[in-house]
Amino acid sequence: MxxxxxxxxxxxxxxxxxxxxxxxxxxxxxxxxxxxxxxxxxxxxxxxxxxxxxxxxxxxxxxxxxxxxxxxxxxxxxxxxxxxxxxxxxxxxxxxxxxxxxxxxxxxxxxxxxxxxxxxxxxxxxxxxxxxxxxxxxxxxxxxxxxxxxxxxxxxxEGMQWRTSSFASQLTTREVEVVEHLLGGASNREIANLCNVTVATVKAHFFNIFDKTGVTSRTELVARILTQ
CATH class of the missing domain: 3.30.450.40 (GAF domain)
Structure with missing residues (x-):
């Protein structure tokens, strides 16, 4: 985590x-x-x-x-x-x-x-x-x-080291931050508040993250990171 x-x-x-x-x-x-x-x-x-x-x-x-x-x-x-x-x-x-x-x-x-x-x-x-x-x-x-x-x-x-992995290197700094909040159990609205953006922007970030990493859901995203 x-x-x-x-x-x-x-x-x-x-x-x-x-x-x-x-x-x-x-x-x-x-x-x-x-x-x-x-x-x-x-x-x-x-x-x-x-x-x-x-x-x-x-x-x-x-x-x-x-x-x-x-x-x-x-x-x-x-x-x-x-x-x-x-x-x-x-x-x-x-x-x-x-x-x-x-x-x-x-x-x-x-x-x-x-x-x-x-x-x-x-x-x-x-x-x-x-x-x-x-x-x-x-x-x-x-x-x-x-x-x-x-x-x-x-x-x-060990999970803290994912920031230096090849998986994280595909993402922007803000996308990494969004993923970290997801791993911390935050909802879309909570992530929006933490990042000072709208919920729509958070959803757009997840769309881009899924596209870059080839995953299709948040569950798969978390599983991929933890196996890194």
Missing amino acids: VQPIPGTVVDQLLAAIRNLMPIAGASCYFVDEQGRPFGHRLNGLSREHLQEYRHDFCERDPFFPALHQPSGKDIVSLEDISSQRDTAGYLEGFLHRYGYCDEVEMFFRRSDGRIAMGVGMIRDERSGRFRTSELELIAKVKPFLQLTLAAYLNTNT
């Missing part, structure tokens, strides 16, 4: 994190073998925010998972990385444009150490920047969340 954690579990995780302390919003995403985020779910953040992030800022994000894979650090604040990387473009061009002033990222790793999932927590001017005591609270909660998610993160992890 490409998206190993049910959407309801992710939604509950985001809600629990928002109950820890005042934040403007949170985003949960999965991470592929190349350290790229996908399958975002949001709490308190807009789809327009996500769409602009994907289009203009994803590869420039100082929290991009691939950048933090070698460090082994699982809780990263904007202050942590401001001395190591140029964060001005991301901060001024993206966060400040939406009225946000600070961000902290929490990474979850598989048993082999690879980042498999991340949660971004964003603050606005009303709540101010993250305080030391709040970062300490996040650090205390993180091991419990990791333990809770471990069974999901370490189940069928």
Whole structure:
């Protein structure tokens, strides 16, 4: 399974994190073998925010998972990385444009150490920047969340590698995203909401996917991917 954690579990995780302390919003995403985020779910953040992030800022994000894979650090604040990387473009061009002033990222790793999932927590001017005591609270909660998610993160992890298969190479980036949401159990309407498109567009994507891969149904599509 490409998206190993049910959407309801992710939604509950985001809600629990928002109950820890005042934040403007949170985003949960999965991470592929190349350290790229996908399958975002949001709490308190807009789809327009996500769409602009994907289009203009994803590869420039100082929290991009691939950048933090070698460090082994699982809780990263904007202050942590401001001395190591140029964060001005991301901060001024993206966060400040939406009225946000600070961000902290929490990474979850598989048993082999690879980042498999991340949660971004964003603050606005009303709540101010993250305080030391709040970062300490996040650090205390993180091991419990990791333990809770471990069974999901370490189940069928081979399926994550399908993105680098010859099967996936036939598809566009958006078609790959649509398939990943399908494998995560999402309906057409849910996929449309996650991708910020219409249901008709989702159906058109599936038509193109079927045509490219030679399958005739969603069941056959899932079976083909799992046998990859």
